[in-house]
Amino acid sequence: MGTPPSVRYPNHVAAGGNQPPSSEIKTPLKNDSSDAADGSKIFSAMNCDGCHGGGATGWVGPSLVDGRWRYGGTDGALFQSIFYGRPRGMPAYGGIMSPGAIWKVVAYIRAQPLPSDVPTERWQQEKRP
């Protein structure tokens, strides 16, 4: 018997949508506008927008500004997603970004206003022929 595929790759081990029972990690920043502005620049400089789109509104990767989270939307969950990566394509940036830089990206994402609704349809506005 070989190793089951689910644990064969280190990056295949999903943390899932739930946080561990303890040790929610906290940001050392105040998440103020200056942190968010720095984070915006880093978001672009690290090519995050290449997958998540300009303004983090989604492209091949999902939107980060619609209030929907696959792996949790707290500061700590976002940090973990960026630092360790996620199994459906999110690379682990922990190796090439300092924790401080990651926290600034977290501040940027958290500073984005959440929409009250995410419309998925626009065709009601069409006129019938």
Added chain:
Amino acid sequence: MHRAYMPLLFVTVLQGTPPAMQDDGQWTMPGKNYAATRFSALSQITPANAAKLRPIWNFSTGVLGGHEGQPLVVGTTMYVVTPFPNVLYAFDLTREGYPLKWKYRPEVNPAAVGIACCDAINRGAVYADGKIVYNLLDGHTVAVDAQSGRELWKTQIADIGQGETTPMAPFVAGNRVIVGPSGGEFGIYGWVKGLDLATGKVLWTAHNMGPDSLMLAQPGRGSFGSAPNIGVSTWTGDSWKRGGAPVWGWISYDPQLDLIYFGTGNPSPYNTEQRPGENKWTNSVLARRPSNGALVWAYQFTPHDSWDFDSNAEMILADFVVAGRMRKVLVHFDKNGFAYTLDRATGEVLVAEPFANVTWAKGVNRTSGLPILDTTKTTGVSRGNVKGICPSLEGGKSPASPAAYSPRTGLFYTATNNLCMNFEASEVTRIPGTPYIGANTPYVAGPGGNMGEFIAWDAARGRKVWGIKEKYPVWSGSVVTAGGVVFYGTLDGWFKAADARTGKPLWKAKVGSGVVGAPISFRGADGKQYIAIYAGIGGDWFLLSGDVRSDDPADVRPPADFAPDLARHTSQGGTVWIFGL
């Protein structure tokens, strides 16, 4: 309208392409044959009876990603490769309900999903010497025993850490398996490789740019010029090392000339000002020897690409009269909106005419081979937001939707897109394994009220013969048959048949999801002609269609600006369909 040369064509057909006329009823390679014509000599289905086509069988692949490419039929078995995680199904066509013979589930590194630019698609397999050979998304080629489903070899060909993924369909010429990577959006150093069919060993690697030694080029020997190292001198500094030129499309082969033909993709990054120069051989067709990879000739469709006009679309090989002379040609519908007819021995440009709405160039100078640019449409950071560029970077035709050629009608059949774009470039830094793009490129519908059209093209004269306008871009491949019927699918989930001579619509069926795959025609175990097609919207349309994926509550997408109601007609979901009379 082909009266002048049709008699000659028939002579050519009989003498020059006997395999196509003696159709064995199988479909063993992506483009049907070495010439990649996607022409089936089966003739039971005709314009007279196509209205009676009905679904014979279907099968959910269990995978939601974009179902590009085509099934294979070898003997009485149908083979289907899914998008990631690249499951290979073998269906027994001799038994009721076509049950599975076996299914092969490879190990594929899921990290590759984040390195694939535009959905985790796969463009299919090739059959040769008892093996089904295909690429896994994570940079591996596998050979599977066609009878048993046992893995025979597995070779790493690409490095996802450098942004390379491998969704293209391998091609087999003789005993060489030819493969290439995607990654034009990740700043890869593009290449093709030749593997030994028996063992999977990599026998040669030929880069598409860089020094001659790495391009396997011998200046002066081929017809691509005598200057040395133009793969370096047409770039600035070492920008060629991250210059893209992926090979994610289709390959064809002329056994008499012993040349394989393939297109290369865009230069990286999209921001032109980070790579001054012609950027050879991005956006080009390259002719190489399959045995050792040697470059024999090359031609660049879009020098110093300003618009992401990859040239990965198929090179269809045909012999017909151009300007009064019988020519061995290759025909190519480029993303840049021009259809090219080239002499396939030399690369000489014989015909280059727009098949779609084109604003970036006024034409192609046939002598120099260079496009005549509209300089107001060239892009780069210093040029700001450049508007009204047609076609969009989806292409006048997508390379993902391969055309077909009928030697009976002398016509080429292809999906086209009628989209334009604005293009605002930005500076970008390459971080290996992350996107290296540097542009924001929103689309708008082109003029005319239809975003797509399925057309028939006369490649000897460079003109459209007929067209069927479609509301949405047309992104499926096509197959044309000796019965005189051509098939294609639409993004809103229809599979359609038309009369190959007149373009008259004959039949359509709703297939459950948008079509981005390519149809095939084969003879079943009962001797009847069938048509197979994948449904399963995806690829770029995973990014562009809005809310078409419902299995992930964390990824709910707003409508696309230019096609806000596409999700009204389709969701994701892969199904293999077979239709027959």
